[in-house]
Amino acid sequence: MENNKILIYDLSLDSLKEKIKDLGQPGYRAEQIWTALYQTFRISPEEISTLPKDFRIKLDQVFSFQALTPVRAIQSSDGLTIKTLFRLGDGNFIEAVLMYYEDRRTLCISSQSGCGIGCSFCATGQMGFRRNLTSGEIVAQVLYYARNLTEVGEKVTNVVVMGMGEPFQNYDNVINAMNRLNHPKALGLGARRFTISTVGLIPKIIQFADEGYQYNLAISLHTVDDELRSKLIPINKKYPVDDLISACRYYVKKTSRRVTFEYALIQGINDSTEDAEALASKLRGLICHVNLIQLNPTKGFTEEGSSTDRANSFCETLEANNISCTIRLRRGIEIQAGCGQLATEAETKS
Ligand code: SAH
Ligand code: SF4
Numbered sequence: 201m202e203n204n205k206i207l208i209y210d211l212s213l214d215s216l217k218e219k220i221k222d223l224g225q226p227g228y229r230a231e232q233i234w235t236a237l238y239q240t241f242r243i244s245p246e247e248i249s250t251l252p253k254d255f256r257i258k259l260d261q262v263f264s265f266q267a268l269t270p271v272r273a274i275q276s277s278d279g280l281t282i283k284t285l286f287r288l289g290d291g292n293f294i295e296a297v298l299m300y301y302e303d304r305r306t307l308c309i310s311s312q313s314g315c316g317i318g319c320s321f322c323a324t325g326q327m328g329f330r331r332n333l334t335s336g337e338i339v340a341q342v343l344y345y346a347r348n349l350t351e352v353g354e355k356v357t358n359v360v361v362m363g364m365g366e367p368f369q370n371y372d373n374v375i376n377a378m379n380r381l382n383h384p385k386a387l388g389l390g391a392r393r394f395t396i397s398t399v400g401l402i403p404k405i406i407q408f409a410d411e412g413y414q415y416n417l418a419i420s421l422h423t424v425d426d427e428l429r430s431k432l433i434p435i436n437k438k439y440p441v442d443d444l445i446s447a448c449r450y451y452v453k454k455t456s457r458r459v460t461f462e463y464a465l466i467q468g469i470n471d472s473t474e475d476a477e478a479l480a481s482k483l484r485g486l487i488c489h490v491n492l493i494q495l496n497p498t499k500g501f502t503e504e505g506s507s508t509d510r511a512n513s514f515c516e517t518l519e520a521n522n523i524s525c526t527i528r529l530r531r532g533i534e535i536q537a538g539c540g541q542l543a544t545e546a547e548t549k550s
Contacts, residue, residue: 312365
């Protein structure tokens with residue numbers, strides 16, 4: 201971050217109003233700035249032509265408008281996935297991914313630089329934890345792509361917090377970022393267009409349920425066998441499967457919303473018919489959806505993703521047990537932009 205300047209994307213509209221008042225300007229100036237940032241995606245005071253020139257200079261002195269510097273963008277060969285590496289103000293790095301679907305433009309954004317949970321099959325986990333992102337750094341990933349898409353007459357339609365990091369270890373900043381993006385005077389994206397994915401931090405799931413947000417909740421479950429889950433996801437020792445599923449039942453009861461379970465299929469490890477039966481029996485009676493992902497390759501994990509045949513039969517077993525389920529389309533694998541493949545170690549060293 202530049203010197204002691206305040207990152208403007210770290211502020212809610214109300215705090216921006218306060219700051220603008222402190223600068224001796226009327227409150228409506230804050231609204232003008234807000235719409236310029238969140239609706240027309242301006243990235244500097246010079247671009248906000250509705251403001252007087254002197255005030256624009258003042259803004260530049262007080263606020264930083266640059267949360268992220270794009271360092272490199274890579275596109276998959278089919279052109280449908282774009283991954284961008286960003287440098288943060290303090291020199292740390294993150295990645296974010298834009299995915300084109302027929303009718304959707306989905307952004308997968310990061311909540312932390314690295315991740316401290318250490319799931320063995322995940323490239324972000326393999327790189328370790330750097331730091332939490334501020335709410336402004338989270339927001340800025342969306343605004344960056346929103347601006348690019350606007351230039352070609354398109355819009356962001358969905359935002360998933362499924363990039364680097366564990367969002368519920370950075371709960372307040374993630375929720376504030378979602379609230380800012382979901383603000384009626386911001387992108388115009390309904391709460392249900394946002395999804396937050398967690399590895400299963402129970403106290404935060406309960407808090408999220410109690411606070412009644414309409415953002416979708418996804419839980420990275422991957423197996424209902426505690427011994428295996430603890431091997432794959434160390435924090436399972438603290439928050440074991442039955443407790444986690446109870447927390448999900450609480451969430452569904454409290455919010456009347458469906459919960460999504462993510463399940464990465466690992467060949468010969470968690471993808472048998474018995475595994476599917478065990479999963480179905482744990483989820484019985486819970487309003488939920490299961491998203492199956494054939495494990496993507498990462499440097500630090502030798503097991504392989506399940507074949508499409510095995511994924512299909514796993515899905516059929518779940519459906520036979522009345523559990524709704526889909527197999528997630530694999531995207532951007534060759535550019536390491538797939539689920540669990542985001543890591544910046546290689547890039548920062550090159
Ligand atoms: N930390 C959060 C958010 C990251 S989301 C979480 O774990 O939920 C990334 C999703 O991809 C998670 O569901 C994660 O379990 C999954 N994932 C991680 N590594 C993967 C891999 N190698 N192949 C497929 N999915 C993976
Ligand atoms: Fe962190 Fe999620 Fe990767 Fe686990 S899967 S290491 S929680 S980002």
